[in-house]
Amino acid sequence: MVGLSIGETNFIRGGIAQDLRCDGRKRLSYRPINVETGVIPQAELGRPSSSRPDHGKVSIHVDCSATAAPMYQGKGGEELSSELALALQRGLLGSKSGAGAGIDLSSLCIVEGKTCWDLYIDCLVLSSDGNLLDALGAGIKAALSDTGVPRVQVMAADASSSSDQPEIDVSDEEFLQFDTSAVPVIITLTKVGRHYIVDATAEEESQMSSAISISVNRQGHICGLTKRGGAGLDPSIIHDMISVAKHVSEQFLNKLDSEIAAAQARQEES
């Protein structure tokens, strides 16, 4: 995707080995984050799955716009989008049975076994310069913190009524703010040569041998793990990468939270 000459590749590799990257960052520092709240995930009323009757449903969808790169037009971006969506789901939603989900699904339940909120999270990639997963994870966290779930009143249903859908009155005025303190953030560690870097640009990503994306939450617990890239990794290295990710995640979470709070304050002012 990115055409690099041999001189440039050597430059990138050599720099990383010496803890100095192309744009002057250290190996473990992030690019500046900019958060703007405005896009709201949509929630619809739906039925919970039979295996988890007291939880709501969340589905994540990623779309790579052609504005990010010409090759994403038409069907081009589909492979990347589905890969990203799957990785996000694994990181944020846990396994199929819903156990260990980063997002608290039980808050989305309305009537146990009958009705719940169906939350759709739609992500759109407009411009890409590497490290999409981290950016998407941070974006989802910011969007969720801005989401309001309308307050719902369940009308008393007749005990004898056999209708599946109890009557629900959805309030237009009152909103319950979604709780995002437990939502994890995704950190991607890219291994180039013998060192790992965080927040790789597209050029650096083209040089990677493998990458691990770890979703960590505020307590330092790991909510999900995805490995990409062909090269094999020694288990001790993976251990090491996980501890590095935990360490980096604290700073990243603090930065992200302060940016989200600043963005919300800006929104309230305007």
Added chain:
Amino acid sequence: MEFVSPEGLRLDGRRPLEMRQLRAEIGSISKADGSAVFEMGNTKVIAAVYGPREVENKSQQISDKALVRCEYTMANFSTGDRVRKPKGDRRSTEISMVIRQTMESCILLEKFPQSQIDIFVQVLQADGGTRSACINAATLALADAGIPMRDLVTSCSAGYLNSTPLLDLNYVEDSAGGPDVTVGLLPKMDKVTLLQPDVALPEIMQMDSKLPIDIFENVMQLAIEGCKAVAIYIREILLENTKQLEYRRGK
């Protein structure tokens, strides 16, 4: 349904000849050669231009001028109900073609033979007039990319409801079923490059006087005035952008 109240106010409080608020931003996507975000009221679109560059598909290469490709997509969260299939549906294909033809008429294609120019437009929020917003955004993005053009292309829509010509329809007014027209204009040359009327037949049949040609001309003239107003705003934005670039260059 009342679209124009007896006091002369529309559903969103505007007067019939009033446009929505315009907002534009150049250079949002650093990777693209040119990019722009354009907002008309609640309708928000982003356009990115890649080119001129080598043609991907050699068989489509044109020997004496550039090939223009355009793709129009709507984000699935852009409208009230979630659109399931953002790309490839018929409306998107049609609008892509319309935008391409409009931009082709104003770009100096002969300057770049055997190359291609890609214009990608993404609708982030749709509230009527997406076609116009896309064309305006594409013009700004092409200017940002430094691609030579004969003139700016600006676009605006106008319609006719409750016996009043209305400028710049939003979604509710657009889907009301009255006749409306989207016009694309080359403002300096005063030439119309795009004229897309959307005349709902039942409306004509019901009106006992068919759709008088002078009402249509009225509405079209109104849209042309709207285009000129957009052109003034776009020119301001481009001047401001050039001043910023000059300032950063240190002159």
